[in-house]
Amino acid sequence: MTQYRVLPGPEHFLPPAAASMGIYLPNPGEAHINGVIVPEEKAYEEAARQFLMAQVPTIFPGPLVLWAWNEKAAKKAAAVRSLYETLKECVQPGQKPMLIPMPDYRPKYP
Structure with a gap:
């Protein structure tokens, strides 16, 4: 079986479940880059490269980071804030870094 990747196009709007495509969680000390x-x-390194190449590098911290439920979450929140401050210092003049809080992921239905 070939290595699965979500390709640009209609599939990326509703990709199949990762587990059904042979993707598994990385071990501690490992991460996923495009599957x-x-x-x-x-x-x-790849995350830094993508942030620095983006026209509008954006970080979307979620509920765990925003509400700091415990000490571990508070440390993650501090790391996200530090990342954003560093990003602001490193971008080129035409780039506009943003930090957009996402306190709730649930969709808003009328």
Whole structure:
């Protein structure tokens, strides 16, 4: 079986479940990049590259980070804030970094 990747096009709107396509969770110290498991350090480098190449690099912190439910979540919140501050310092003049809080992921229906 070939390595599965979600490709641009109609499929990315409703991709199949990752588990049904042979994708599994990475071990501690590993991460996913486009469905390929890589060392965590390589994932950090790729994330930094993507942030610095984006016209509007955006971080969307979710409920766990926003509400700091416990000490671990508070540390993650501090890390996200530090990442955003560092991103603001590193971007080029034409880029506009944003931090958009997402306190609730549930869809809003009329």
